[in-house]
Amino acid sequence: MRTPKERGNLGVVELISSDEQLATSNDLWGFQVTKFKKNIISGLAKVVNLPEENIERMLEIPTESNRGDFAFPCFQLSKIRHQPPSEIAMTIAKELGKIEGISSVENIGPYVNFRVDNTILTKEILSEIYQKKEKFGETDIGSNQTIVIDYSSPNIAKPFHVGHLRSTIIGNCLKNVYQALGYKVISINYLGDWGKQFGLLVLAFQKWGDKEKLKEDPLKYLYKLYVKVNQAAEEDPSLHSKARELFKRMENKDSEILEYWRKFRALSIKKYEEIYNRLGISFDVYSGESQYNEYMKKIIGEIKDKKLWQSSQGAKIIDLQEYNLNIALLKKEDGTTLYLTRDIAAADERYQKYHFHKMLYVVGTDQKLHFEQLFKILELLGRKWASHCIHVDFGRVQGMSTRKGKVIFLEDLLDEGQKRALEKMKTNLEKFSQLSNAKLTADICGLSAIIFADLSNKRIKNYEFDWNKILNFEGDTGLYLQNAHARIAGIMRKSGIELTDRIDYSLFKEKEAVSLIRWLTGYPEIVKLAGEKYEPSFLCTYLLELARYFHKAYHLMRVKGEVSTIARARMNLFWATKQVLGNGMKFLGMKLLERM
RNA sequence: AUCCUGGUAGCUCAAUUGGAUAGAGCAACAGCCUUCUAAGCUGUAGGUUGGGGGUUCGAGUCCCCCCCAGGAUGCCA
Numbered sequence: 001m002r003t004p005k006e007r008g009n010l011g012v013v014e015l016i017s018s019d020e021q022l023a024t025s026n027d028l029w030g031f032q033v034t035k036f037k038k039n040i041i042s043g044l045a046k047v048v049n050l051p052e053e054n055i056e057r058m059l060e061i062p063t064e065s066n067r068g069d070f071a072f073p074c075f076q077l078s079k080i081r082h083q084p085p086s087e088i089a090m091t092i093a094k095e096l097g098k099i100e101g102i103s104s105v106e107n108i109g110p111y112v113n114f115r116v117d118n119t120i121l122t123k124e125i126l127s128e129i130y131q132k133k134e135k136f137g138e139t140d141i142g143s144n145q146t147i148v149i150d151y152s153s154p155n156i157a158k159p160f161h162v163g164h165l166r167s168t169i170i171g172n173c174l175k176n177v178y179q180a181l182g183y184k185v186i187s188i189n190y191l192g193d194w195g196k197q198f199g200l201l202v203l204a205f206q207k208w209g210d211k212e213k214l215k216e217d218p219l220k221y222l223y224k225l226y227v228k229v230n231q232a233a234e235e236d237p238s239l240h241s242k243a244r245e246l247f248k249r250m251e252n253k254d255s256e257i258l259e260y261w262r263k264f265r266a267l268s269i270k271k272y273e274e275i276y277n278r279l280g281i282s283f284d285v286y287s288g289e290s291q292y293n294e295y296m297k298k299i300i301g302e303i304k305d306k307k308l309w310q311s312s313q314g315a316k317i318i319d320l321q322e323y324n325l326n327i328a329l330l331k332k333e334d335g336t337t338l339y340l341t342r343d344i345a346a347a348d349e350r351y352q353k354y355h356f357h358k359m360l361y362v363v364g365t366d367q368k369l370h371f372e373q374l375f376k377i378l379e380l381l382g383r384k385w386a387s388h389c390i391h392v393d394f395g396r397v398q399g400m401s402t403r404k405g406k407v408i409f410l411e412d413l414l415d416e417g418q419k420r421a422l423e424k425m426k427t428n429l430e431k432f433s434q435l436s437n438a439k440l441t442a443d444i445c446g447l448s449a450i451i452f453a454d455l456s457n458k459r460i461k462n463y464e465f466d467w468n469k470i471l472n473f474e475g476d477t478g479l480y481l482q483n484a485h486a487r488i489a490g491i492m493r494k495s496g497i498e499l500t501d502r503i504d505y506s507l508f509k510e511k512e513a514v515s516l517i518r519w520l521t522g523y524p525e526i527v528k529l530a531g532e533k534y535e536p537s538f539l540c541t542y543l544l545e546l547a548r549y550f551h552k553a554y555h556l557m558r559v560k561g562e563v564s565t566i567a568r569a570r571m572n573l574f575w576a577t578k579q580v581l582g583n584g585m586k587f588l589g590m591k592l593l594e595r596m
Numbered sequence: 597a598u599c600c601u602g603g604u605a606g607c608u609c610a611a612u613u614g615g616a617u618a619g620a621g622c623a624a625c626a627g628c629c630u631u632c633u634a635a636g637c638u639g640u641a642g643g644u645u646g647g648g649g650g651u652u653c654g655a656g657u658c659c660c661c662c663c664c665a666g667g668a669u670g671c672c673a
Contacts, residue, residue: 002672023652034617063611063612063615063616063619064616064617071615073615075615075654076653086652108616108647109616110615111616155673158673194673195673197672197673233635244671310606313669313671315670317671324599325667326668327669327670329670332670332671336671338670338671364667365600365601366666366667366668368601369600369668369669395602395667398666420605421635424635427635428633428635458610460602461602462601462666463608466608469622472621473635474621474635475611475622476608476621476622477621479635480621482635483635484636485635486635487633488632489638496632497632529612533613538612541609541610541620544621545620548620551637552637552638554636555638559632560631560632561631561632596633596635
């Protein structure tokens with residue numbers, strides 16, 4: 001018998017299996033390297049007497065590239081054949097004849113290692129990039145199904161600070177990735193524009209409000225009021241009940257209170273749009289909790305009819321303890337609704353509208369229970385698509401507390417990034433003088449550093465906010481990527497070598513070139529993986545390594561001044577590197593620099 | 597108290613999801629700018645993967661027990 005805990009986890013298991021479907025549903029992975037893999041698999045099948053699917057699953061990529069491109073481990077065979085794995089590997093390596101496109105087969109210990117022919121591989125990958133350009137890495141595995149992504153979703157009563165950056169850029173990256181995977185993406189900014197906190201704000205504005213200051217900088221001013229009223233409420237708890245009273249009037253459509261609300265909302269959205277614009281982020285839909293007052297009545301009716309909820313201490317609750325999900329509160333004692341109630345309505349309405357294949361909520365991990373409750377309630381309401389809703393959670397930026405007033409505004413971070421980049425740029429006046437728009441370049445540099453600092457760690461990790469860490473320009477940072485990109489642009493401008501695919505693909509002898517070429521082949525797989533796992537950091541790690549391989553090659557393999565056959569071959573490789581680098585950086589949300 | 601996440605080099609993080617000798621960056625030290633961007637490159641040094649058991653050919657990764665940190669746990673969102 002399953003314990004409640006396991007039943008609670010069942011939803012997660014289902015989600016993972018649907019991901020695996022996504023992973024294996026494509027036989028045609030539009031990528032040439034699969035061809036080599038297939039040859040190896042069919043070659044092995046003749047020798048080891050295993051079904052091809054099993055062999056495919058067992059085949060790995062060696063940790064160190066000098067061992068080969070594919071490896072077949074013989075541990076499992078050792079059980080069947082009752083022989084040491086290293087002996088089996090040796091026999092297999094001997095029995096395998098010539099495999100098309102594979103230049104060497106050798107056994108190292110318990111593995112049979114395969115190396116793809118350099119020239120053939122180079123030709124395959126470089127011509128594919130040359131043909132596909134910005135479309136390299138795209139696939140149609142999404143077959144135009146709809147994915148709804150709910151991200152950024154700031155709370156209007158609270159400031160847009162550094163903590164909100166995560167949802168915004170993770171969501172934006174996933175949007176780009178899913179579009180590249182052939183999905184139709186609907187991006188929704190679901191504003192926190194309803195709830196008790198507006199009661200608090202109205203209260204504060206009635207007490208201390210100043211219309212002029214509000215117009216000047218609505219976000220910062222509302223924030224100041226919010227902090228002030230929270231501090232006051234600590235000494236005088238009756239303010240909370242007054243705020244609840246005001247919110248109740250809002251839900252009852254009291255026009256006087258709604259007037260305040262409308263003003264706060266409109267001014268805030270205007271300011272948000274400026275910030276999104278600067279980040280280069282846009283949404284298909286601006287929505288908000290306030291939009292669901294009518295639809296919510298329908299859902300509440302259904303919950304009542306299905307007898308899902310019960311009264312408790314004057315409030316309406318759904319007891320989810322048997323699923324290890326505590327108790328979900330849907331209506332307060334005073335009859336007003338909660339975040340969760342509105343989310344149920346919003347989810348249902350979205351499914352009616354979009355019939356999504358998946359819906360992603362990019363929201364902090366501190367709301368994990370909230371989403372588990374939400375998905376469970378949808379399931380209890382008989383919504384089969386509940387298992388297609390996914391909470392893409394992420395760790396907290398520590399050191400930001402709205403109520404205590406200890407926050408860093410995103411805008412200030414962007415400004416500081418720009419300032420520091422500008423200072424750095426001025427240390428090389430020769431380069432600096434060639435920039436047509438230094439301020440814009442500096443802004444892109446700052447933003448690249450910020451995006452990368454945030455996206456490069458795995459989503460789930462918390463991190464402490466640190467100016468110097470986020471705005472560091474050396475080492476593993478967004479600037480390392482921009483630098484590689486701009487350098488290749490420099491080669492293209494200055495070498496005098498034209499870009500062509502009529503090159504001799506056998507000219508890449510250096511080990512730096514071989515590594516770089518092999519790394520390029522992995523890009524489409526990484527895009528897919530980042531999508532499957534909702535993990536932008538995979539893309540970051542890949543791009544960092546790509547830039548590293550380039551930088552190593554760059555110092556050894558010149559283009560300018562070399563004999564033309566070599567120069568043209570190298571130009572093609574570096575251009576391809578720039579293309580792939582740029583494709584990935586755009587997914588992360590970076591604008592590309594040709595000079596810096 | 598219960599549940600969820602994390603814990604890897606002095607610091608910040610990787611590790612192709614159970615595979616081969618655990619890798620990068622920062623900080624430190626030693627080198628490289630008359631040649632396409634030095635925001636770069638080359639090298640040195642840095643480890644009992646929090647601790648202890650277990651599962652197996654094989655564990656940083658899976659299971660159990662502790663320790664530490666963060667978060668969540670009905671009238672916020």
